[in-house]
Amino acid sequence: MPKKPKNPNLHDELNFARFGVISMHSRVDQRVPSWRTEFTVNDRTFRIEAITPQGRPHGIDTDTLVALETLFVANGCPGDNWIHTTAYEVRELMGLANNGENYHRLRQSIRRLYFTSVIVGRKSTIAGAHKTAWDNVGVRFFEGLRYRDNEDDGELSTLDSEATLSIRLGEQLADSLRAGISQVLDGHLLHQLEQPPARALYRTLQAHRRQDDGTLLKELHVPLREWRHATGLTTDRSDLVRRALEAAHDELLANQYLEGAVIEGRGKNAVARYTFADVNAPDPALVVLLRQAGVTVARATVLAARHGDRVEEALRFVEFRKGVAGGAVRNPGGLVADFLENPAKYELPAEFTQVEERRQASRAQSEQWKLRAEQEAQAQAQAYAERLESASTSQQWEAQRATLQLMLKKHLNAQQWSQLEDLAQRGEISALELSRTLVGAAAGASLPEEIDRLKRRLNPLLPLE
Template identity: 75%
Template structure:
């Protein structure tokens, strides 16, 4: 995987990451297009049934899904669940080299995920009995797909890197992300890990170690028979499972994500035991911020644990130094680390306003000015309309009134308001002024109640 100096935060939906549908393997038997698993990790039991016409998702499919989830969030989670991007942008987020082979791999990956259908079962115990039941739901990674590709000698189909690539996330996946059931993955670490199995294992470990309250386990113990299913390893042979996990363990240990990774015992009693590095000593969010500023992995964890209260100020100081230097600072990671360890070396003026605070204050002033100008324009517009006919007033204010009153009046009341406004018994311009003022002063309910009584004094106030 290509190394990058700057990596974005990457986002991953938790439930889908726990399902174990995407295999750690870099190669799978593509003739197997239907499979079932059942496993338990950290007190959660899963039953998975999958249909995979293009073969089970594997290899870089983890990177593909995370990149598209990240783009979905960066696009403010569109209500139609579509992500409109390019193959170039997705590949960049994945950290893959810019060549035809990777556009071919990305095409195959997207198609595997698109064709995969999954039924997920959640185990429940029926009240008043010992019987076990399963609540099942069908889910998909993607529900829509539009792309342009090229033929290469009739064999190697590659995505057009610059053409629009449109992917619609599955309804459950999109709604889950929209509901906040996702977490941040360390993009720097993902781009440091060379092999897809290590990246897939990192994603699986992060999902299962996260508790419902958002905290992270410092250790995770899972029976190997369950862990094989949770990581999508398709072999039943214990020695092959150990071999596949060991290679990924080595990368995660070398990059200081894991403190230790062992498989204890043998046969069906074997247990995978993970101890995570620096879980309790540093806030992961602060570590990520320092990493993005250029601080090394081990040093970022140490500094975040020793000086948590100064991390944000150090990053603001770095930003100010960049502004003063025209955007470039030599060795920014070293500067941040030294600022944290030796703050007395850096003279910060008493009147210093951190860049983030200065930007926030400037943004507030711009917002206030824009609001004031918009209010003046709106008032001038209403003044001009004051002499217009009742029908003209209604036509000009209909959309504004509808926006304010759409949840306040029923269809009959809205029709009655329109009739009275067009007859001139209610001035649409005056009504707009009243409702806008009431909204600004949190008196909208009282204003609407008065309007309802005027429409029909016999109507109840509560709809």
């Protein structure tokens, strides 16, 4: 088995992530053997009918499925759809502690997923007939299962951690992963999120924000009644839906996956609005270029994130290879990906290297000019700041107003901004020093903490640190 890398990127089939079969609840009523739901998110409408004799999948079942999908991809997507692993390896990939309770939970999770059967309907309109039609397909998470467990009064049975655990993925699930119809989840973020509902919501948000061309939406707005079904929340009480979502929102905000998460409105008009932080998101333009070269959406996203500085060189190499081969390369997408992932395999011809060296020399010269211009601008800014230090507090405020507005407009309300202006005009807060602090904090990724400190100064009801 391949050794599990530290905080790996995890693979997850895109359509199954959108179906909402696995509930983000930590607990569900296991006496419900079947259910049906219909919802629309991001102009995609799904109708789900499920039979769940072991209870609806929930809790860590998201982690279990993603871990097994990742192992399937890591082993080259075997043609027979079987994964041969151990409970120990799956639990490690899920980020769970190595104890009997978690092997018991993993056993329950695998069995719930195995016994679950789903019919998925996709809505379509028949041209010219003014009728709505549904294309339906039956899907399974798993179609085969072999494991060894340790007997302990039945209900507390645990998986043998070292025995072979063999699971055969459902045909549709395996075929989709093999075809690259998947998303890549941030393993580091998943292991940072402490509660299963937050991990489940992260997976669902990632799936629904992805566009067909592989780009990711910066914002996602969904009616709360639809979002309840998409996230598998089984209650129809809006207060309980809000409570479940907001607890997960807090974790995703704290881990800087979300920049904003609010539920606006009441009753049928309530809407969940998400703004994504995407600090480490790949350049969408590079993803598009890789897609145009024949790379799958999921792989293009990973390559652009990991090798963004070499993507253009890889594409130029493919064009060079086409020229040598008379205009034909059998699998350009595969060549691009392999060039990026395995650079040691490629002994670059002198002709290509010479062109690249000239290009790099030109780029280096441009960087020098840019650095010189930045240094001159910095010197001018320093001189301006020194002159400004001797100015009155009102003049300092007027000089820094635009910068402060740019950095604080999303974080301060009108009353707080007015209070800040008053304190700066009176000299109780230095507008110049505040501007320097915020700019430095933004560069060092500590801006939220500085803004929080400022808010505490502006609101006497909040304790000062």
